[in-house]
Amino acid sequence: MAASPPTTAQNTRMIGRFELRQMLGRSHASSAWLAFDPRAQQEMLLCVPRALPSTNAERDAWTQDVLSATRLKHPRLAEVAEIGVHEGWPFVACARQGVTLAERVSSGTPLTPMEVAALVVDVLEGLAYAHDAGVAHRDIGLHTVVVDQAGHAQVAAFGVGLEQLAPNQVSRPARNRQEAREAAERDVLTVGLLMYRLLANHPALDEADFGRAARRVGPEIVRLPWTTPHPVPDTLRAIVNRATDRQHRQRYLNARTLLSALQGWIKTNSQEAGGPLLLLLDR
Numbered sequence: 001m002a003a004s005p006p007t008t009a010q011n012t013r014m015i016g017r018f019e020l021r022q023m024l025g026r027s028h029a030s031s032a033w034l035a036f037d038p039r040a041q042q043e044m045l046l047c048v049p050r051a052l053p054s055t056n057a058e059r060d061a062w063t064q065d066v067l068s069a070t071r072l073k074h075p076r077l078a079e080v081a082e083i084g085v086h087e088g089w090p091f092v093a094c095a096r097q098g099v100t101l102a103e104r105v106s107s108g109t110p111l112t113p114m115e116v117a118a119l120v121v122d123v124l125e126g127l128a129y130a131h132d133a134g135v136a137h138r139d140i141g142l143h144t145v146v147v148d149q150a151g152h153a154q155v156a157a158f159g160v161g162l163e164q165l166a167p168n169q170v171s172r173p174a175r176n177r178q179e180a181r182e183a184a185e186r187d188v189l190t191v192g193l194l195m196y197r198l199l200a201n202h203p204a205l206d207e208a209d210f211g212r213a214a215r216r217v218g219p220e221i222v223r224l225p226w227t228t229p230h231p232v233p234d235t236l237r238a239i240v241n242r243a244t245d246r247q248h249r250q251r252y253l254n255a256r257t258l259l260s261a262l263q264g265w266i267k268t269n270s271q272e273a274g275g276p277l278l279l280l281l282d283r
Helices: 056-070 101-106 113-132 177-200 210-216 234-243 255-273 277-282
Strands: 018-026 030-037 042-049 080-086 089-095 145-147 153-155
Touching: 018 042, 018 101, 056 080, 056 089, 101 145, 101 177, 113 145, 113 153, 113 177, 113 255, 177 210, 177 234, 177 255, 234 255
Parallel strands: none
Antiparallel strands: 018 030, 030 042, 042 089, 080 089, 145 153
């Protein structure tokens, strides 16, 4: 069972100077909190691993993963304001530039297929840039995607989920190309599950944790249901089903191929429908 962040004597949850005001979402690997920074007098998005590092080596490996991601600069990647450790708990703080997808979904109004496609294009643009640099996210979820007031999405919390070291392992060896490719492919599969969640308005395999659901894809079949809040066009349905296909070789195996498919679908539908849909294409 995962540990809980430290509390003060007044029972206010704190991470360093940050006051944890509300959990915004979580997975098996990480959680995202609405936090308040008294120094800057502003709200922050604070991301922490669900498990407490058991050794200094694990904490150092975690820091190494997160630092690799913070060196990446892209409009679709949330910028990290601070990395720290408080009472053994590592954390990542980002300026709160919008709401998490978890908050957006909880509003009760399902996204339209075009809105889903546009948001996922933003996510994939950020992931493709990160994957090109050899950095995978490893914990895509409703709590790690942020949507700003203009409707653009950013990916947050790269590497925040704690990967525990093997027994007697004092450091994590440099990841080779195969490991990086497999992690990137898992990110893309998780994005497919994200699309399923947004279009169907419920999670695939009734598993809210995308990471756990991804491990079940293959032994179990994931197909977008025909009953959805908004009708899903056949071409978009085919894209989502291919992204979550049970056979590995049939899926989109990198972020750019899935990105290209969605951009093509948006372009085609915008040209056919005209009007407001062209504004999404202009993004």
